[in-house]
Amino acid sequence: MIRRLWPAALLALITVCIFAAAPAISLGNLNLGVTLLCYLAIAQAWNVLGGYSGQVSLGAAAFVSTGAYTTALLLIHTGIAWPLALAGAGASAALLAALLAVPLLRLHGDYFAVGTLAISIAIQALISNWQWAGGASGLTLPISAVPSGAKLFQIAVLIAAIAMAVILYVRQSAFGLRLAAIRDNEPAAAGLGVWVTGHRLAVLLISSAVTGFAGAVIAFQFLVVSPDQVASLSWSLNALLMSIVGGAGTVMGPVLGVFIVYYGLTYALQDQQTLSQVLEGVLLVVIVRFAPQGVWPLLCTGPRRLLRMSRRPETGPGVPAAADTAALAEVESADLV
Amino acid sequence: MTWDVLAAGVLAGGLYALIGLGVSLVFGVLGLMNLAHGELVIGGAYLALLVVVDQGWDHPLAVLPLAALAMALIAYPLQRYLLTPLLRSSKTAPLVATFGLSLLAQALFQGAYGIHPQSLPSSYATSGLTLFGVRVQTIYVIAFALGLAMCAATWLLLTKTRAGSAVRAASADPRTAAILGINVNTVYAMTFAWAAALAAMAGVITGVAQSFTPTSGLPLVLTGFAVMALSGIGSIGGVLIAGIALGLLQSVSVGLFGGGWQDVVVYVVFFLALAIRPQGVFRRSAH
Numbered sequence: 182m183i184r185r186l187w188p189a190a191l192l193a194l195i196t197v198c199i200f201a202a203a204p205a206i207s208l209g210n211l212n213l214g215v216t217l218l219c220y221l222a223i224a225q226a227w228n229v230l231g232g233y234s235g236q237v238s239l240g241a242a243a244f245v246s247t248g249a250y251t252t253a254l255l256l257i258h259t260g261i262a263w264p265l266a267l268a269g270a271g272a273s274a275a276l277l278a279a280l281l282a283v284p285l286l287r288l289h290g291d292y293f294a295v296g297t298l299a300i301s302i303a304i305q306a307l308i309s310n311w312q313w314a315g316g317a318s319g320l321t322l323p324i325s326a327v328p329s330g331a332k333l334f335q336i337a338v339l340i341a342a343i344a345m346a347v348i349l350y351v352r353q354s355a356f357g358l359r360l361a362a363i364r365d366n367e368p369a370a371a372g373l374g375v376w377v378t379g380h381r382l383a384v385l386l387i388s389s390a391v392t393g394f395a396g397a398v399i400a401f402q403f404l405v406v407s408p409d410q411v412a413s414l415s416w417s418l419n420a421l422l423m424s425i426v427g428g429a430g431t432v433m434g435p436v437l438g439v440f441i442v443y444y445g446l447t448y449a450l451q452d453q454q455t456l457s458q459v460l461e462g463v464l465l466v467v468i469v470r471f472a473p474q475g476v477w478p479l480l481c482t483g484p485r486r487l488l489r490m491s492r493r494p495e496t497g498p499g500v501p502a503a504a505d506t507a508a509l510a511e512v513e514s515a516d517l518v
Numbered sequence: 519m520t521w522d523v524l525a526a527g528v529l530a531g532g533l534y535a536l537i538g539l540g541v542s543l544v545f546g547v548l549g550l551m552n553l554a555h556g557e558l559v560i561g562g563a564y565l566a567l568l569v570v571v572d573q574g575w576d577h578p579l580a581v582l583p584l585a586a587l588a589m590a591l592i593a594y595p596l597q598r599y600l601l602t603p604l605l606r607s608s609k610t611a612p613l614v615a616t617f618g619l620s621l622l623a624q625a626l627f628q629g630a631y632g633i634h635p636q637s638l639p640s641s642y643a644t645s646g647l648t649l650f651g652v653r654v655q656t657i658y659v660i661a662f663a664l665g666l667a668m669c670a671a672t673w674l675l676l677t678k679t680r681a682g683s684a685v686r687a688a689s690a691d692p693r694t695a696a697i698l699g700i701n702v703n704t705v706y707a708m709t710f711a712w713a714a715a716l717a718a719m720a721g722v723i724t725g726v727a728q729s730f731t732p733t734s735g736l737p738l739v740l741t742g743f744a745v746m747a748l749s750g751i752g753s754i755g756g757v758l759i760a761g762i763a764l765g766l767l768q769s770v771s772v773g774l775f776g777g778g779w780q781d782v783v784v785y786v787v788f789f790l791a792l793a794i795r796p797q798g799v800f801r802r803s804a805h
Contacts (some may be wrong), residue, residue: 237610239553239617284793291551291613296792298553299740303785310778414736418621421614455629462622469611469618470604 188349188432196342203331203338211334215402217439218337219395220419224427224435225344226391227420232429233351234384235364237290240297241420243304244274244389246412248396250308253320253406256327263328267336267397274393275386282382289367298417305412319407327401336401340394345432347387352432360384361430392420415458422465428475437477521652527769528762529658532665533727535761536720537738538745539669539754540713546752547689547709548597550605553616555742556735557623558714562589562721563638563730564627570638578638578726579660585722586715593714598707605706620735627732635729638722661723665761668716673754675712685709689752737781744788 206214223241231237248270255266281300288296309317328336351357362370363377371377400406419442427438446464450457472479537559544552565588566581596619604612642656649659676682687695688705696702724730724738744764749756764787771783 237614284789287793290609292792294610294613295551295553295743296789299743299785299789299792302736302740303782303789306778306782306785310782414621418617421617425614455625458625459622459629462618462620462625465618466600466615466622469615470600473608473611 185353188353189346192342192345192349196338200335200338203334206331206334208330211330212402214334215337215398217443218334218341219398219402220423220439220443221341221436222337222344222395222398223392223416223420224423224439225341225348226388226395228424228429228435229347229351229391230384230388231421232424232431232434233348233357233364234360234381236381236384237294237421238297238388239294239414239417239421240301241392242412242414242416243297243301244277244392245396245399245416246301246304246308246406246408247274247277248393249400249403249406249411250314250320250396251393252397252400253322254314256322257320260326263326263401267394270397270400271390271393274396275390278385278389279382282385285385286378286381301412301414301417305408305414308408308412315407317408319405319410322400322404322406324404327404329401333398333401337398340391340398343394344391347391348432348435356380356383418461418465422461425473425475426464426468428477428479431475431477434475434477437480438475441476522654523769523773524766525649525652525654526658527766529654529662529765530769531762531765532662533658533720533723533761534665534741534745534764535758536661536665536668536716536723537742538749538761539665539672539757540716540720541739541742542746542749542751542757543672543716544710544713545746547685548601548605548706550601551613551616551743552710552713553613553739554620554623554735555713555717556737556739557620557627558589558593558717558735559721559724559738560627560730560732560735561592561623562586562718563725564631564636564721565589565718566638566722566725567631567636570640578640578722582664582719582722585718589718589721590711590715594707594711597710598703601710602703602706620739624732624735631732633731635731636725637729638725640726642726655727657723657727661727664719664723666758668719669754669758672712672716676754681708737784740781740788741784744784744791747788747791 203211223245226244227238227241251270251273252263252266255261255269256263285293285296285300308314314320327333351360359370359375359380362373362375363380367377396411399411403410423438423442424435425438426441427436428434442461442464446457446460450460468475537555540558541552541555544550544555562585565585566578569581569584570578601612601615604615640657642660645656646653647656647659648654674682676685684695684700684705685708687698687700688702692702695705720738724734741764745757745760748760748763764784767787768780768783772780
């Protein structure tokens with residue numbers, strides 16, 4: 182019981198600490214923090230969908246832009262307070278997912294991925310042509326109604342915490358086990374009585390809502406939402422890249438992936454966007470070719486594998502080798518949190 | 519709605535068939551959804567730009583075979599040494615890798631030529647001619663003829679030659695084909711190279727007909743997928759019909775709603791076709 186509870190307790194503790202520390206952080210770092218936390222939320226939302234349920238999505242941009250535009254339109258036209266606009270962003274992204282689920286859930290594997298890609302490009306084209314929503318030049322949020330500084334950072338902390346909590350729940354619950362069963366062998370899972378469509382729909386809705394929330398925070402941060410920025414395919418790329426580089430289907434992988442991709446590429450090559458994009462493409466190809474499991478599982482198992490190699494000559498004929506490897510395997514799977 | 523609009527749609531359909539043929543061939547034989555196909559097309563246009571602008575050739579169509587050959591030479595090792603090993607490793611890795619390649623290629627185009635729209639200057643880019651009393655653009659007549667010729671050539675290659683038999687065998691059952699002495703890796707790489715050559719030809723035509731930017735490939739790859747979704751896999755006649763149907767639909771919708779919506783129509787058609795009839799609209803039964 183304690184082993185199942187400590188990750189959630191740790192997450193709650195970290196969230197409260199960062200939340201409370203917000204007023205003491207400098208403005209530049211707050212801004213950086215918001216960016217990183219949004220990436221984290223989007224990457225984890227992708228991870229639930231792609232990593233745990235096996236539905237690889239290329240459509241994160243569709244839900245980021247839905248969240249961002251809903252927030253912008255609500256603040257401009259209705260004058261409601263920002264918490265309601267934030268809630269509206271999550272709701273509209275989930276609603277879009279619910280509508281699209283009708284055709285999307287008929288698709289599997291690569292077809293699902295290409296379907297989500299088509300959706301995100303279609304949404305970008307739709308927004309660019311939608312004159313009421315500013316067309317290609319976009320919308321400017323009313324600055325007085327938008328949270329900023331420490332408050333915005335705290336909102337981002339909460340959104341990222343929700344994403345992490347979702348991942349922890351999926352990791353530890355029977356729901357998550359059923360998702361993994363669907364990912365690994367859908368007919369077998371269905372044969373054992375798992376309601377496949379219901380589970381796929383639930384994950385799609387959760388993932389989209391979290392991405393929509395992140396889209397709202399991005400709108401608050403950018404203050405101007407335009408199709409080129411919030412509907413850019415780079416959101417889909419980053420969600421995929423950060424999760425896969427860190428390790429899709431693990432809790433800590435995307436956290437590591439956000440730092441690797443952001444500090445290694447986006448931030449380090451701020452002035453050279455083209456080179457940064459070239460390297461992002463190369464990194465994605467290299468990871469799926471040589472380390473498809475991602476960096477986090479390598480870090481978890483690497484030292485132990487080295488240890489096992491050095492220990493192997495010592496296991497004499499008296500020690501049952503099978504028991505040894507079984508014990509190691511158990512330790513590995515338990516610690517891959 | 520005038521006959522001009524319909525004729526333009528049918529002729530543009532030849533170009534879409536050319537793009538869709540490559541996508542369909544790669545998916546039919548290799549089982550690979552190639553998200554970088556649009557960049558193979560635009561890459562052909564940039565290759566032609568290199569020759570036309572820097573070397574001063576004034577006939578972009580003379581570049582067609584050159585661009586096709588160059589793109590095939592780039593594509594062959596890519597498939598042989600990167601994508602084929604991935605096809606054997608996991609379900610989604612090849613798709614993700616082609617997504618990475620697509621963005622990588624876009625960044626390379628941007629690094630080389632910037633984000634400004636480019637086009638291939640040529641005398642027949644804007645000229646028109648009258649066919650059966652209907653005014654059409656010369657370049658689209660060429661596009662249609664090329665699409666028709668390449669569909670026919672691919673059909674002949676696949677059904678009448680020994681190499682084509684090997685491709686069909688590798689497509690139907692790669693294991694058995696390998697046991698019978700067919701080098702499946704080579705077949706895969708040759709198929710991919712042929713699809714890339716088709717893409718490069720489509721790219722040169724696209725470059726003459728309209729301007730292009732580093733990100734122009736994305737709508738094109740989805741056009742290719744739309745054609746494949748409409749036609750079903752493994753039917754070259756279906757590809758041609760689907761390409762023309764899509765061209766017609768697009769030009770009619772542009773006539774009705776205006777130019778900004780032409781890509782949206784393609785996405786909607788693609789999405790509906792995929793969701794309602796994943797086996798293809800123009801396909802009656804599995805082969």
